[in-house]
Amino acid sequence: MALKIIVAVSQNGAIGIEGSIPWRLPEDLKRFSKLTKGNSNNAVIVGRRTWESIPSKYRPLPGRLNIVLTRNAVDLDAWPSLSLYAALKKAKQWNCEDIWIIGGQSLYQEVMAKYVNRTDEFRLEAIHLTLIDAIVEGDTFFPFFDPMLFQKIDPERTQTSENGMTYKFLDYKRH
Numbered sequence: 001m002a003l004k005i006i007v008a009v010s011q012n013g014a015i016g017i018e019g020s021i022p023w024r025l026p027e028d029l030k031r032f033s034k035l036t037k038g039n040s041n042n043a044v045i046v047g048r049r050t051w052e053s054i055p056s057k058y059r060p061l062p063g064r065l066n067i068v069l070t071r072n073a074v075d076l077d078a079w080p081s082l083s084l085y086a087a088l089k090k091a092k093q094w095n096c097e098d099i100w101i102i103g104g105q106s107l108y109q110e111v112m113a114k115y116v117n118r119t120d121e122f123r124l125e126a127i128h129l130t131l132i133d134a135i136v137e138g139d140t141f142f143p144f145f146d147p148m149l150f151q152k153i154d155p156e157r158t159q160t161s162e163n164g165m166t167y168k169f170l171d172y173k174r175h
């Protein structure tokens with residue numbers, strides 16, 4: 001079992017604006033789907049606002065245990081969880097291979113604040129980051145993280161999307 005983050009970030013750290021993602025990058029959606037699905041034995045943990053931003057026809061995300069963090073569980077089509085730790089324990093109970101934190105800002109903040117330096121099975125093991133090669137207006141941001149704690153797995157390579165945007169896939173593994 002490994003706890004991982006997946007996120008797409010602009011050069012100025014923005015991840016969202018007005019409840020959605022400020023860009024459209026089909027290659028990133030493909031990577032998101034491939035990584036989070038894995039061998040169809042993974043969990044995704046998502047904040048309620050991000051959950052609501054996913055069009056209803058795409059949720060729950062297929063082939064993954066979907067856990068939504070909320071303090072006001074309503075009819076969600078997913079497992080509600082009142083805390084991040086309870087969500088992680090649920091994913092462990094289900095013997096999930098990878099547990100993906102898929103946002104938004106509040107979840108990324110909590111994981112980076114509390115799960116980077118743990119010594120148990122819930123330590124954050126990897127960050128899979130798509131760096132959008134642009135400065136973008138945003139109202140939600142990815143928190144700063146200490147690059148010394150993580151090793152970059154592959155060399156950076158700038159790629160160009162079919163829509164002309166440039167971006168890099170960066171994979172960090174905990175030392």
Ligand SMILES: NC(=O)c1ccc[n+]([C@@H]2O[C@H](COP(=O)([O-])OP(=O)(O)OC[C@H]3O[C@@H](n4cnc5c(N)ncnc54)[C@H](OP(=O)(O)O)[C@@H]3O)[C@@H](O)[C@H]2O)c1
Binds near residue numbers: 015071102103104105
């Ligand atoms: N670029 C990317 O890769 C990416 C990825 C994901 C999201 N985003 C963007 O991020 C933005 C949303 O971020 P956000 O911070 O506003 O919202 P969020 O993290 O998606 O959701 C926040 C909500 O989650 C629940 N929650 C959070 N922490 C909790 C905890 N510890 N225990 C129980 N419930 C908890 C609360 O729900 P209740 O209010 O129901 O209690 C809270 O209001 C959107 O713009 C979205 O598009 C970007």
